[in-house]
Amino acid sequence: MKRLILLLVLFIAACNGQGTLTPPAASTPTADSLTPSPVPPTTLPVTETPGQDPATETPSPTVPTETPSTPSGTPTFPDPNAYAWQSLVSGLNRPVDLQADGSGRLFVIEKVGRIRIIESDQLLEGPFLDISDRVGSNGNEQGLLGLAFHPQFAENGRFFVNYTDTNGNTVIARFQVSNDPNVADPASEVNLLGVDQPFPNHNGGVLTFGPDGYLYVGLGDGGAAGDPNGNAQNTDTLLGKILRLDVDSGEPYAVPADNPFGDEIWAYGLRNPWRLSFDKSTGDLYIGDVGQGDWEEIDFLAAGSPGGANFGWDHREGAHDYEGGGPQGMIDPVAEYSHPEGGCSVTGGYVYRGSLPEWNGIYLYGDYCTGMVWGLLQTDGGWQNQLLFDLDITITSFGQDGSGEVYLISDNGEILRLAAQ
Secondary structure (H helix, E strand, O other): OOOHHHHHHHHHHHHOOOOOOOOOOOOOOOOOEEOOOOOOOOEOOEOOOOOEEOOOOOOOOOOOOOOOOOOOOOOOOOOHHHEEEEEEEOOOOOEEEEEEOOOOOEEEEEOOOEEEEEEOOEEOOOOOEEOOOOOOOOOOOOOEEEEEEOOOHHHHOEEEEEEEOOOOOEEEEEEEEOOOOOOEEEEEEEEEEEEOOOOOOOOOOOEEEOOOOOEEEEEOOOOOOOOOOOOOOOOOOOOOEEEEEEOOOOOOOEOOOOOOOOOOEEEEOOOOOOEEEEOOOOOOEEEEEOOOOOEEEEEEEOOOOOOOEEOOOOOEEOOEEOOOOOOOOEEOOOEEEEHHHHOOOEEEEEEOOOOOHHHOOOEEEEEOOOOEEEEEEEEOOEEEEEEEEEOOOOEEEEEEOOOOOEEEEEOOOOEEEEEEO
8 A cells, every 4th residue: 555644644634625735756667667566356345336315325335355256257357467557758747637639649738737749659849738827736636637629629620628727716718729730829718617716626627528529527516625615516506516518509608408407517416526538439427536535436427318417425425424414316436445445536537448358348547646546347247346456656647549548647747558568
């Protein structure tokens, strides 16, 4: 449980309170890849199905006392010792996101306000975009946090970012590429949405386009411990929500007609949905929602799910009572882990759809503090959740390229890609 005690104390004081955290400097690996430390083949507790339980019930997930057997015909996880996270590039300044534009290039966000390009496995020298002059990044959960390319980026050159400004408030903005495909125009900014942030943490940060062509935005509850302003359950505020915007109708955007509350809100009851992603193959939605002091969770919505899902915060933390009470119909996570089991802050990932067929369909996610990486797989019998890697890095994010390969982003400035040894 490398670095856990020190990091846990620092992180809980920051993410679960009003302070902010600057992680300890991580050493740069000297090897070309990170191989997993041996981990026991134990299946961690999961919720069988994201059900709708009466608010008066207190869910009690069953913690297995021995390794469950895998039913005949149920897919199993690959042996992680046959794979490694191979270093792609290093030398980045606190990278927090990686996205692909469909051209074969990869784009990495540096928290300070820059976007860098990886082309042919090489980090280009000049930035694609530099808006560090308008980004406030003093807090650990502030900065340039999210990037999404328009599905027709090759034709219209539009992309979108999520950042905190110098006043600490969230800005969702649109930019345009210049005549040089490796350089965006910083003067092309069009602000779509601004959200006041009462505290410097729980800003969310993720942007992604769904299979429906709409832009999804993850916003945290506004910060401090325990959602003191009650934002996550309040559908009159955008904090603690997933938003859904039509960026192709109206200026600068329109609200889709089937959004459940007649405004931007698509789902609510979230504490800090730092990362969410859609399965490239099925369209299912996975959400990594950072917990308070005890439980980290992965939430799930099947493709085609209607809007209006309530994921329970602050009535629940994971599948457990926090404040208690709440309305009926709250949706429990499909996987969770406690802080003593695996860390302090979940980093949501991606469903693998790359060139390694044995990994196909496995959702990979990790923990910011411990470097642990899990695999989550939906089967006919429910959900299988397996601890796969125990890495000596701080995981700020995952990424996925156009071919479905999955990447790890480390706070020490390195990008790694899952590959066979």
